[in-house]
Amino acid sequence: MRIGVDTLPPLPKDATDRNRTSPFAFTGNKFEFRAPGSSQSCAGPNTVLNVIISEAFERIASVLEKLPKKDFHDGLQKELRKIIRTHKRIIFNGDGYADNWLKEAAKRGLPNAKTTMDALRCLTAPANVKMFEKYRVYTKRELESRYEVFLEDYHRRIHIEGEVALEIATSLIYPAVAQEYAKLAAAAAAGKSAGLKTGVKALSASASDLGAKLDELKVKTDALRKALGGLHEEILAAMADLRVTVDSIEKNVADESWPLPKYREMLFVY
16 A cells, blocks of 8 residues: 555554543544443534535645645645644643643634534534535524524423522521521520620621521522523523532531531541
């Protein structure tokens, strides 16, 4: 088999297991699908990858097919150098999760779909529709239908998550915080009636702080309940606000009163 060269240089490959937190990682010479859920399929990403590769092959072939036979290898080298110069901006060997890389990616002109909605909108982007139609993989109507199905599914899932978060906050967190607040307030009142000074001030401050957080929790749960009637962006924002409040409360409630495993406890749950 003649491949056009007499010798090949050593081609080092990354043997490490990088991007371990990515569900869809490129590791040196292959893509890996990391344990997709039962509701997910690898067919969609594979279809997109194959179309991208097909377009790249056609673009390269359209250049090479025009080269005279005697100039083929020189022309091939020139085309490969051109491709590398044009696209080497996608290569980055640093920390892909750092803020510095996000700034560098923007500087290099690389797209960054930060949310699910940003990613879904790529399905109906004119350039992508044109590419899929060119290779007769999907029509514009088929891409739009997939976008609508994915959008409906995403919104439904976010709505379910919001309802679960609201139920946990109202049926588990709120009663636990109220119980802890009542306990602290009763202990502070008992200390005052007994004429105690040591520790009563701290108990009163803790009770007051927990009471304020209890009021804040009520406000956040009401906001989430209202957001559940709106769009998924509003639900996500309300859940994020509720999460901040619950995380701060967790540190002020005794372990025996907290109904869920605390963060530090989860490190040792098997």
